[in-house]
Amino acid sequence: MNIAISGLSNAGKTTIFNAMTGLNMETTIYPTVIEVPHKGSVKVPDARIDWLSGMFKPKKTTYSTIEYTDFVGITKGDIAHNRKVLDALRDADAIVDVLRAFDDQAVMHPDNTVDPIRDAQTLEMELLFSDLELIEKRLTRMDDAAKRGKKPDDIEKKILIKCKDFLETERPLRYLPLSAEELKSIRHLQFVSIKPKITVINISEADMGDKEVDVMADAIAKKLGYKREHVLTLCGKIEMEIGQLQPEEARDFLNALGIKEPACNRLINVCYEALELISFLTVGEDEVKSWTIKSGSSALQAAGKIHSDIERGFIRAEVVPYDAFKTTGSMAEARKHGHVTLQGKTYTVNDGDIINFRFNV
Template structure:
């Protein structure tokens, strides 16, 4: 899973990125200190792997991971070459969804590129740059496809979809706001439009406000906006995340408890990202390793097996499955089998989050 962290200069993008990935991207109080996208890989915390590791006395534990891309700050006119120009756009096209960091904190020592704190204005600036870039691409492609469709009727559907994209983009609305059929959505996805990627808003707050969000006047406005758009808002504090990144797991839990916080910003971000992209994890376990695998909700058993190896999908016979909760409660696979909690599933089985599975296949 690849997530792109975007936002105006000086909203706390690189500070947040550094904290959640410990990748050491440069952070400074001036625009464009991040010119190339810094990439950090973060392991997804999963307590279920810890339990299975002990149960199977496994040699290693392999969690699933998320790649974070810290993408250079945007300014008005970026799609026309202002600031870093179109350089950032190619970086965003590589990611599956966008984490839009929005500044909701006041700090006279950190200048705001637009002069004052206004989350909705900041969102609109970045959205417009993505929309303008998409409009240029969609318009050029439509002109080309319309000519080709005169002699190739198989392109008529594509023309129709592109017209829809151009129309909504000309209204300064993102492609993701369109209501599309399943076939249209597949065609639209092929173009990898920037404004068609799902967005998660990360409200970067002060240390005081993160403990009581009602103190921050910008949060309600931002949440109302996101709800209307069908997006989600998570609240984070870059400074607190920076402190957490330097602690071990036990110290982190104590630190959060002392602050009165239930979870870190990273944990919030991971959960929200999984939900946004419709992802779940299944697990494999044995003496050699325990491992988590990320798949889309609705994935059937053979395709899940293909995540491990293509041979397993092609030669799929059946899957031996027990849910993690049942296995954990039973204490061992043998006990789970004795209780009748382990079952054999075929090609039509839809995988569930927390399934512990052993695939049977024939090469």
Template sequence: MKLGIIGLPNSGKTTLFNALTRQDVETAPYPNPIGADHHVGVVHVPDPRIDRLSEIHRPRKTTYADVTCVDITGFSRGISASKQKAAVFNEVRDADAIIHLVRAFADPAVTHPDGEVDPAADAAALELELVFSDLELVETRLERIENSVKKGIGKELEGEREVLKKCLAQLEEEKPLRNLDFSEEERTLIGSLQFVSLKPELVVLNVGEDEIGSADTDETLAQLDDFYRGKDAHIFSLSARIEMELSQLPVDEAQLFLADLGIGEPAMNRVIREAYALLGLISFLTAGEDEVRAWTIRKDTTAVRAAGKIHSDIERGFIRAEVTGYDDFIAAGSMAKARDAGTVRLEGKEYIVRDGDIINFRFNV
């Protein structure tokens, strides 16, 4: 599962990437050229349940869920019409969800590609590039299907053609595919095209250090809310620079810093959790003396498939899943007490695993 960070030049993508992945990639007040390296890193998903379970079990190892994150360089106004577009859009296509960073911080030392900081206009400009890229793809694909149909060899493509026509109408109105409704079947028909304006999106407003929670920030957020109305996007504000500094501090110093700022946890944690949910992912947990661990699965995964996440042997030899909800476990205080309270269930192969289930698989190989 992969998150892609996009945004206009100098919006703070690499800064945010560093905060998310705790890396220290160079950031600069001048834009990177198109074709510069994309950065790839791993994001650990903060999970208070894992923290708590580790306190209880004192395991040798604690493992959080993680997702891959890519800092995609080279987005700009007009990119969808440029020769270098493939270098950017291939990377966006490959992402499962998008974090769209929008600059709101005013800093004369950091050039803005259009000379002026205007978050709503910037967001709209970038969204339009996504739409244009998909429009071109739809037109090319439709043309190819029409040609095949003319030659009498495209019968099986007719379903796809109908969905593409629906997409075309939407894109021609300069609207993203994200806010169209598609049936499962329609989604499958166009799935391989990996439309970028269809990807779930988190919009992150990057505000100046002294603009966190300010009236100006609220106003800009309202503007963005307006722009994204009905577009199924989640909108946040944070200061990427502060988040990056926080991510580079030792835990105790970071906590002091947070207390100074009057915030409970880094804004980054919420962004990561939201992105994780946006990807359609949930975690089930395993807990013992060896390891406390969160395992990533898609929503609606069966117990037997979840077992396969841990090891193919456990999937093959699956007998039963011993399951207790995280809250039930905490309320009871221990596995033995949860059993006494009757909150530990034995589930079969087809049980649909829920977020926060603590599972002990019984298997036989």
């Protein structure tokens, strides 16, 4: 899973990237110039994998991973610059907008004042403009080709016009209902406003724990039409410090500040929720591993995630829910208590299912 961190310059993107990854990229009080985006991978913490690993003592324990990308800021009205910035996040599964809400005279704001709602609107509009530009170019190219005698792809053209009309009402494509077929026919264009969006409000150290912060998050969610759960508040500066600490020290620091959970974990949870992802688990003496799949996936799709051979030769999936397994303590006991079931290809996988695939190639 690839998550792109986006925002205006100096919003705290790199600070938050560091907080999420534990890396230590340079943060500056002026807009940064980098040619290549920062990338960093982190493992997705999963207490179930911790426990299963302790139990099976496998040679290898593998957690799911998330890759974060951090690049330069989006600039209001600068289509050419934004094209470059947005091209770097075309592969991302979701966009995290960082909105500046912290006060610091020393850190310049591209629009001079701190106003997270305005900035959220700016960022959304720049995504719309970028997608509109892409559609217009594509339509012109199709018309030119038609003039040269090439038969236009009427289906694609119709969907492009539908998207264009929607964008012109100033709404991002993620809210346009499209059929699976329509989505497939425009996938190659890699629209940016179609990607799920998560918002991080970067607050001042002094505002941590302040009720006003929740009021601000409510207002942003309402104004932009975001799900409230997809709007997080955190103090980038403090979270970055936490990210640099050893786990033990981090825990003491979090306790002292009254922070229940570090923002890196909170953001991962929101990403899973926003992208409708779940995990299934495989266990054994060799490896205990977590696999990330779309919620609603079938056993056959889960098998394909592991290997195309397992998908092709699928016979049955032996499934035991993690909680049931944990209470019984062993596969034999789980079986005895009837927690292990045999499922076919169309079984809908649940979060936390421990699956053993029987297959034949």
